[in-house]
Structure formats: structure tokens, C-alpha cells
Amino acid sequence: MSGATWLGMPAFPEAARTALADEQLQANLRTATTTIRAKREAVVAERADWEHLRAAGAAIKDRTLRHLDRYLLRFEEQATAAGAVVHWARDAAEANRIVVDLVRAADADEVIKVKSMVTQEIDLNAALAAAGITAYETDLAELIVQLGDDLPSHILVPAIHRNRSQIRDIFRREMPDAPDDLTDDPAALAAAARRHLRRKFLTARVAVSGANFAVAESGALVVVESEGNGRMCLTLPEVLISVVGIEKLVPTWADLEVMLQLLPRSSTGERMNPYTSTWRGVHPGDGPREVHVVLLDNGRTDVLADDVGRQALRCIRCSACLNVCPVYERTGGHAYGSPYPGPIGAILTPQLRGMRDDPVAASLPYASTLCGACYEACPVRIDIPAALVHLRARAVDATRGPLSPERTVMRAAAWTLAGPRRLAAAQRLAALAGALLGRRGRIGRLPGPLAAWTRTRDTPVPPGQSFRTWWRRNRRGTAE
Amino acid sequence: MRIALFVTCVNDTMAPGTGRAVLRVLERLGHEVTFPAGQTCCGQMHFNTGYQRECVPLVRKFVDDFADAEVVVSPSASCVAMVRDHHRRVAEVAGDRGLTEAVAHTAPRVYEFSELLVDVLGETDVGARFPHRVTYHPTCHGLRMLGLGDRPQALLRAVRGLDLVDLGGAHECCGFGGTFALKNADVSVAMGRDKVRQVLATGAEVLTAADNSCLLHVGGLLSRARSGVRVMHYAEILAAGDRS
Numbered sequence: 001m002s003g004a005t006w007l008g009m010p011a012f013p014e015a016a017r018t019a020l021a022d023e024q025l026q027a028n029l030r031t032a033t034t035t036i037r038a039k040r041e042a043v044v045a046e047r048a049d050w051e052h053l054r055a056a057g058a059a060i061k062d063r064t065l066r067h068l069d070r071y072l073l074r075f076e077e078q079a080t081a082a083g084a085v086v087h088w089a090r091d092a093a094e095a096n097r098i099v100v101d102l103v104r105a106a107d108a109d110e111v112i113k114v115k116s117m118v119t120q121e122i123d124l125n126a127a128l129a130a131a132g133i134t135a136y137e138t139d140l141a142e143l144i145v146q147l148g149d150d151l152p153s154h155i156l157v158p159a160i161h162r163n164r165s166q167i168r169d170i171f172r173r174e175m176p177d178a179p180d181d182l183t184d185d186p187a188a189l190a191a192a193a194r195r196h197l198r199r200k201f202l203t204a205r206v207a208v209s210g211a212n213f214a215v216a217e218s219g220a221l222v223v224v225e226s227e228g229n230g231r232m233c234l235t236l237p238e239v240l241i242s243v244v245g246i247e248k249l250v251p252t253w254a255d256l257e258v259m260l261q262l263l264p265r266s267s268t269g270e271r272m273n274p275y276t277s278t279w280r281g282v283h284p285g286d287g288p289r290e291v292h293v294v295l296l297d298n299g300r301t302d303v304l305a306d307d308v309g310r311q312a313l314r315c316i317r318c319s320a321c322l323n324v325c326p327v328y329e330r331t332g333g334h335a336y337g338s339p340y341p342g343p344i345g346a347i348l349t350p351q352l353r354g355m356r357d358d359p360v361a362a363s364l365p366y367a368s369t370l371c372g373a374c375y376e377a378c379p380v381r382i383d384i385p386a387a388l389v390h391l392r393a394r395a396v397d398a399t400r401g402p403l404s405p406e407r408t409v410m411r412a413a414a415w416t417l418a419g420p421r422r423l424a425a426a427q428r429l430a431a432l433a434g435a436l437l438g439r440r441g442r443i444g445r446l447p448g449p450l451a452a453w454t455r456t457r458d459t460p461v462p463p464g465q466s467f468r469t470w471w472r473r474n475r476r477g478t479a480e
Numbered sequence: 481m482r483i484a485l486f487v488t489c490v491n492d493t494m495a496p497g498t499g500r501a502v503l504r505v506l507e508r509l510g511h512e513v514t515f516p517a518g519q520t521c522c523g524q525m526h527f528n529t530g531y532q533r534e535c536v537p538l539v540r541k542f543v544d545d546f547a548d549a550e551v552v553v554s555p556s557a558s559c560v561a562m563v564r565d566h567h568r569r570v571a572e573v574a575g576d577r578g579l580t581e582a583v584a585h586t587a588p589r590v591y592e593f594s595e596l597l598v599d600v601l602g603e604t605d606v607g608a609r610f611p612h613r614v615t616y617h618p619t620c621h622g623l624r625m626l627g628l629g630d631r632p633q634a635l636l637r638a639v640r641g642l643d644l645v646d647l648g649g650a651h652e653c654c655g656f657g658g659t660f661a662l663k664n665a666d667v668s669v670a671m672g673r674d675k676v677r678q679v680l681a682t683g684a685e686v687l688t689a690a691d692n693s694c695l696l697h698v699g700g701l702l703s704r705a706r707s708g709v710r711v712m713h714y715a716e717i718l719a720a721g722d723r724s
Contacts, residue, residue, distance in 0.1 A: 017666045326653045330670050367664060369657025370528060372624035392530030410526060414534040417489060417521040427493045442703060452665040457700025467487045467496035471515045
């Protein structure tokens with residue numbers, strides 16, 4: 001059940017082409033993003049202080065990141081005092097090893113899972129499977145993805161690329177206890193999933209979760225969800241293991257208050273989500289008997305070292321940027337080759353994975369028109385366009401040396417634009433070329449490197465006289 | 481007022497009529513327009529594509545060319561956004577304090593055409609006449625980086641004979657995105673075709689905007705589709721119909 005993998009996926013432009021050709025996917029994405037955008041806009045508009053909240057959210061996260069070392073130790077101290085065991089993981093392999101060892105120590109061969117991005121990031125399910133441990137996703141959308149041997153395509157709604165009749169087909173095919181007459185009625189689908197999952201909740205002895213927030217002052221973890229399945233996992237099993245990225249910290253409960261106003265409105269478009277669970281250590285006779293927290297770095301301290309890129313660590317995984325992104329709306333999440341899709345993925349994945357030997361990651365900073373809709377929607381004011389441009393510069397600087405066609409063009413353009421005479425000469429050349437290639441004032445399809453533009457778009461023939469030439473001929477002598 | 485025109489390299493080469501239109505409108509309103517002859521480019525393409533080092537000389541050149549200007553006007557929202565929001569970053573990358581100071585001096589004096597008309601000169605009716613059905617696409621950098629708001633539409637509404645119709649999905653990017661149009665041509669065109677659909681649904685004869693680069697993309701698709709819809713920078717509409 002964990003055959004699907006991000007490995008070996010094509011770079012963004014090629015993956016996007018495949019997605020664009022899938023009409024069902026296009027329809028599913030458009031319906032889902034349009035609906036959720038409208039919901040978000042409505043609840044955000046209710047808050048006159050929304051811009052203040054965003055600024056406060058950004059400030060809280062920035063302060064946390066500035067003193068992350070201190071807050072992490074404070075969290076460890078508080079969580080340990082409450083009876084939790086805190087583990088530190090440098091990378092995915094280390095985190096997976098810790099989790100596998102803990103599950104084995106509990107003598108279990110299956111775990112139930114709360115929806116979690118970070119366990120997708122480290123590919124925990126595959127590591128568990130390799131150790132003979134079966135992981136059961138309990139979030140409805142994650143369950144759909146898992147049963148379909150598929151990959152998530154959205155942070156909040158991982159099965160956004162599926163419509164309900166596709167989901168019914170997956171359930172009928174892969175869910176052993178699904179009724180034979182299952183319809184695509186959402187209530188019927190939810191009921192089938194509920195019956196299927198309930199058995200797991202009652203039998204599983206180990207649960208694995210992530211966390212939306214970790215409160216440093218008390219050592220508490222917080223999970224925000226809609227379905228209640230998360231709470232079942234957090235309370236019923238004997239052992240609870242939570243994998244938490246180190247950027248998930250907030251200093252105090254008061255800081256959390258700001259985040260809990262920003263997150264539901266930005267993600268599901270609700271004033272408040274139905275279930276918010278917080279827990280702290282162990283409590284005899286109530287809840288798990290063993291509580292483990294795995295604090296994960298996996299590239300985050302490298303991100304922290306980059307003065308422009310580090311704002312990506314403010315992210316609270318709400319998905320607002322995905323839902324408003326015109327590129328995501330057309331490509332879906334799989335094209336981004338990572339569990340973190342959309343605009344935030346385009347700045348997070350290249351930083352977490354590096355771009356040098358990863359053509360998918362290296363293609364992501366260019367997967368944007370820089371339209372700015374993501375920045376406008378981000379509840380913690382991550383300037384995603386600025387980070388994208390910064391990462392493009394890092395990509396270019398990392399490969400300086402060998403001359404690529406693009407680099408040649410960029411250098412030639414810089415040379416031409418370095419002086420008005422050179423530019424004027426280039427304009428005469430362009431007008432001449434246009435006159436040769438154009439018909440009735442238009443340039444149609446051209447071969448070679450110009451095909452990417454001209455295959456679909458006409459171009460007007462550059463006028464015989466540039467503005468500067470016109471000025472020189474008609475206005476010379478005017479004060480300049 | 482004495483106003484320096486930054487025409488931008490794209491307009492200079494591909495749409496000189498837009499530069500002449502700015503000139504005509506401002507002169508009609510009684511202002512003096514200069515054209516610093518050394519000017520070339522704001523560096524946006526280099527900066528946005530990741531060639532920040534190559535961008536440094538262009539920014540240096542820009543602040544030199546416009547050092548003496550009291551007020552600079554440009555008929556390109558994205559170039560003004562580049563100057564206002566990113567020239568400072570380029571100076572930082574260059575590690576050049578002198579350049580940072582020069583940018584701090586120049587950038588705040590640079591206005592997009594509608595900002596100059598509405599905010600600085602206090603004009604919304606520039607005396608134009610253009611008896612056509614027109615729809616306006618607010619390009620992303622004008623909309624989100626400059627916050628142009630309603631300024632271009634206010635100017636267009638005051639044009640005699642002009643029937644301004646709302647564009648559906650106006651706030652959505654047209655898919656141009658500079659080198660995005662080449663690097664991710666398929667997505668770019670998919671976005672552009674949706675924009676074309678919205679434009680055609682308005683029944684407008686003319687699509688107008690504050691950026692000729694976006695109009696080259698959408699206009700190229702409109703032309704290939706033989707739609708009959710013309711694209712025009714709004715400055716050209718504001719310049720229309722005067723007798724000079």
C-alpha cells in the first residue's frame with residue numbers, strides 16, 4: 001500500500017503538461033479551489049483586524065525562529081517534566097528509525113495515523129512498511145489517497161484531485177468492508193470510512209501524529225482538525241508518537257491564540273475548526289501511557305540560515321496559497337513532486353531538498369508567474385514571490401560557469417541594455433527581423449527557441465521606429 | 481510640472497505609441513515632458529529570472545539616468561514595481577551603499593502613469609474621446625504590488641464615448657509572468673486562454689491594461705484566435721480624440 005513515490009518524477013513543466021491534458025483533473029481542481037476560495041474570502045472579510053492578525057502571526061513566528069534554540073530547549077524541558085519523552089532527529093532517516101524502534105518496543109505491527117504533513121515529508125509509511133509495520137491513515141482524504149495507492153496533491157485536502165465518484169470506486173475496490181451498493185453520496189462515503197476506521201481505532205495500540213503547533217512554555221502539542229479521527233488516535237492508543245518539525249513552536253499559549261484565529265479561516269474557510277486537541281505528557285488513567293515527541297530538523301536549520309528564504313518556516317500549512325494560485329489550480333499538486341505543493345511548496349521543497357542534484361526541486365522556483373496572490377492570502381505574510389525570485393538567483397548562481405542558452409541570452413540582453421546606442425541597434429535589428437518574418441503586421445509560428453512563444457501566440461511586428469528614434473527625430477533640442 | 485518619461489525597453493521597442501500617448505496626455509494637460517536619452521531598462525527580466533548580478537549595472541544606470549528628475553512617469557506597472565520594490569534589494573545584493581542611497585533617492589519619485597495623473601496631478605478627466613466598448617485587465621503587479629486600485633478605471637470612465645465593461649475573473653493573472661511564458665509555456669497559455677474567454681465574454685472591442693508585456697501575451701492569443709479584439713495600453717485610450 002505504499003508503492004506510490006515522489007522519486008523519479010519529471011520536473012515541473014513536464015508534469016504540468018500531463019496535468020493540463022487531464023480534463024477530469026482540471027474540472028475537479030477548478031470546482032474545489034473555487035469553492036474554498038469563496039469560503040475563505042467570506043470569513044476573512046468578517047474580521048476588520050485581519051491585517052493586524054496577519055502581522056501578529058508573522059511577528060510571533062519570526063520571534064520564535066530568531067530564538068529557536070531557546071524555545072526548543074524550553075519545550076523539551078517542559079514536555080519532559082510532564083512525562084513525555086523527547087527525541088531529536090537530524091533528518092528523515094533518523095526520525096523514521098526512532099519511530100520504527102518505538103513501535104517495535106511497543107511490540108506492535110500496526111499504527112493508526114493522524115493526518116500529518118511531516119510524516120509525508122519523511123516518507124514514514126514506507127519506512128514502517130519496510131520494517132513490517134502497517135500504517136493506517138485515518139484522515140478521510142489521506143485514507144482515499146492511501147487506498148488508491150496515490151500521492152497527496154494538496155496540504156489540507158490531499159485527495160482534492162479526486163471527485164466523489166472516483167472516491168466511491170476506490171472504496172469499492174480497496175476497502176474490504178465497503179458495502180456493495182455504496183453510492184457516491186458524501187454521507188454514504190463518510191459512513192463507509194467511519195465503519196472501516198472504527199475497528200482500527202479500537203484495536204491499534206500505537207498512534208503516530210504530527211502537530212500543528214508546539215507550545216514552548218508548557219511542552220504541549222496541538223492538533224487542529226475537522227473530522228475527530230485525529231482525536232480518536234490521540235486518546236485511544238497506549239502509545240502516542242508525534243513527529244514535529246522544529247519550526248512548529250510558538251512561545252506561549254497567548255501566541256497560540258493568534259494562530260488559532262488565522263489558521264481555520266485561511267485553510268478550511270471556517271471561523272473555527274471542529275476539533276482542537278492539545279496534550280502534554282502523560283496522565284495516569286487517562287489517554288496514552290507513553291507519549292513521545294520526535295523533534296525533526298531535516299533541512300530546517302539550513303533554511304533558517306538564509307535571510308530571505310527563512311520566512312518559509314513561518315508557514316502554518318493552511319493551504320491558502322494553493323487555493324488562490326492560478327498555476328496550482330491548473331496543475332494540481334502532483335506536478336510539484338513533493339508533499340508540499342503550490343506556492344509554499346515551490347519555496348519550501350527547493351530549500352529542504354536542495355536544488356543542485358534535484359531537477360524537480362530546481363524547477364520549482366520557476367513554477368510561478370509572480371502574480372502575488374499567494375502573498376496576499378498568506379496568514380503569516382510569507383512574501384512567496386520575493387522568496388521565489390531569491391531562489392531563482394540561488395539556482396542561477398549555483399550553476400555559474402557552464403554557458404547555457406539561457407545564460408547566453410541573459411548576458412547578451414544585459415550587454416545590449418547597458419547603453420542606449422546598443423539598445424537602438426538591437427531595436428533596428430528587431431524591426432528588420434520583424435519585417436522579414438511578419439505578415440500583415442503579425443509574426444506567426446517560428447521554429448527553434450522562439451517556438452515556445454510563437455506556437456500559440458502571434459506577435460506584432462516591432463514598429464520600424466522605436467520611441468527613442470521617434471524622440472530624436474521629432475523632439476531633439478527639447479530640454480533633456 | 482516637469483516630468484521625466486521612463487518609457488521602458490518593451491514599450492520603446494514594441495509599443496512606441498504608448499510612450500507618445502503619455503507624452504500627448506501630459507502635454508495636453510500643460511506639463512513639460514523630458515526623455516533622458518541614456519535610459520534603457522529597469523532590470524526586471526534579469527531580476528525575476530534570477531540574474532541578479534547582471535541586474536546591478538542596469539539599476540546603477542537607472543538611478544544615474546534619473547538622478548536629476550523631480551518626478552518620473554512610466555507606462556508600465558511592473559517596471560514601476562521593479563523600481564519601487566526591488567531596486568533596493570539589487571543594491572543590497574551588490575553590497576553597494578552608494579547605490580542603496582541612490583535608489584532611496586530615485587525610487588520614491590517614480591510613478592506609474594495613473595498614479596501620476598490621479599495622485600500627483602489630481603486629474604481624472606484628461607479630455608479624451610474613445611467611442612468603443614472597452615474592458616480593463618488589472619495586471620498583477622499594478623494590482624498587488626503598486627495597489628493601483630481603481631485609478632485606471634476612474635480615468636477610463638471619464639473618457640467620452642467609452643463604454644467600460646467589467647472583466648470576469650479580473651484579478652486572476654493572465655499567465656504571462658515574464659520568462660514564465662517560455663519556461664512554463666503550457667501553463668502560461670492555459671491561463672491566457674482562460675483570460676481570453678473572459679475577455680470575449682464581455683463583448684469588448686478593446687482589451688486595455690497598464691502593462692504592454694501582459695498585453696503582448698493575451699493579445700498574441702487573441703490574435704491567433706482571430707478574435708478581432710484589439711489590445712491597447714490605457715495611455716493610448718487617454719490620448720485618443722484630441723485634436724493636436
